[in-house]
Amino acid sequence: MESLALERPPVALKFGIGRPSGVARPPTAVPSSCSFWRQAEGKVFYASAEDHFNCPVGSMVMGFELPPEVSQKLNDLVNFMCGECYLTEAEPAKIPMIRQSGPGILYGQLDMFPAEPDVILMWLVPHQAMIFSEAAGDASWAGELMAVSGRPGCAALPRALERGKPGLSLGCAGMRTFTSVGRRRCSPSFQAIRWKGS
Numbered sequence: 001m002e003s004l005a006l007e008r009p010p011v012a013l014k015f016g017i018g019r020p021s022g023v024a025r026p027p028t029a030v031p032s033s034c035s036f037w038r039q040a041e042g043k044v045f046y047a048s049a050e051d052h053f054n055c056p057v058g059s060m061v062m063g064f065e066l067p068p069e070v071s072q073k074l075n076d077l078v079n080f081m082c083g084e085c086y087l088t089e090a091e092p093a094k095i096p097m098i099r100q101s102g103p104g105i106l107y108g109q110l111d112m113f114p115a116e117p118d119v120i121l122m123w124l125v126p127h128q129a130m131i132f133s134e135a136a137g138d139a140s141w142a143g144e145l146m147a148v149s150g151r152p153g154c155a156a157l158p159r160a161l162e163r164g165k166p167g168l169s170l171g172c173a174g175m176r177t178f179t180s181v182g183r184r185r186c187s188p189s190f191q192a193i194r195w196k197g198s
Helices: 035-039 056-061 068-083 126-135 153-163 173-179
Strands: 011-015 044-048 104-109 119-124 147-149 167-169 189-194
Touching: 035 104, 035 173, 056 068, 056 153, 119 126, 119 153, 147 153, 153 167, 153 173
Parallel strands: 147 167
Antiparallel strands: 011 104, 011 119, 044 104, 119 189, 167 189
């Protein structure tokens, strides 16, 4: 928080687990999976697969098994996106997904998190992202540069897990709408970092 002058606290996620004893359910229902990231600022809670189903794309990216009605919504949404030339026909099969599927996800502010997280998220503006990429060793032209992605924003999480390295998302339209970030002149992006312990 201090080194990067973050406005919002980092958030931690742990995938593929059941609800831990004594951990609350989400504060409110959400329209998107990424909405949980903002709810996790200042608290810890557990969201089941069903809690994510308002967001078919996010539910798929989070690795949940989708019931038929959510699968149909996902199919309809992807067909619409392809029809509007937002996605090409080759893209849907390549959208990254979390491989640690399970009944739900534990969310919480990093400094309050009761378990070893799988990933942490930070909301960064460009100068913060630049400093972080330098500190993480991902800015050298002689090495592998940090992965940067756009749609869907939540896909940065499985990409960070798969690569074992930080990733940067510029955020999709849904993420910017449902998380209420990115409405300033210097819009934040977010950083997904695979957590390797302290």
